[in-house]
Amino acid sequence: MTIDLDTALKLFTVILSVGTAVYAFFVNRKKDTDERFTAGSKRMDDHDKDIASLKQSVRSMPGKDDIHALQLEAVKQTGALREMQAVMDGNAKIMSRLETIVSRHEDHLLDGGKK
Numbered sequence: 388m389t390i391d392l393d394t395a396l397k398l399f400t401v402i403l404s405v406g407t408a409v410y411a412f413f414v415n416r417k418k419d420t421d422e423r424f425t426a427g428s429k430r431m432d433d434h435d436k437d438i439a440s441l442k443q444s445v446r447s448m449p450g451k452d453d454i455h456a457l458q459l460e461a462v463k464q465t466g467a468l469r470e471m472q473a474v475m476d477g478n479a480k481i482m483s484r485l486e487t488i489v490s491r492h493e494d495h496l497l498d499g500g501k502k
Contacts, residue, residue: 390398
């Protein structure tokens with residue numbers, strides 16, 4: 388089998404173009420892979436920062452015991468407000484009676500006891 392110069396040149400050109408395509412594929416693939424890994428690494432670092440800030444937020448939040456203590460204090464305050472309301476209602480009734488008495492005295496004094 389003899390290969391002439393024209394066939395050898397054509398074969399060399401085909402092999403060169405295929406080799407160039409393969410080389411370009413691997414070089415660009417490495418660049419794309421490196422860029423994706425860099426972007427993925429940056430995203431993971433951002434996620435780590437977000438998780439750390441969320442953990443810090445959760446640590447600073449009140450726990451169930453704190454919330455329960457607040458509930459108990461709110462119940463105590465409600466009871467105290469009810470007691471104050473009862474006292475104020477009693478004072479309002481007393482004031483109403485005093486106003487009635489004062490009105491009677493004023494009417495008696497203004498009329499001068501004419502009746």
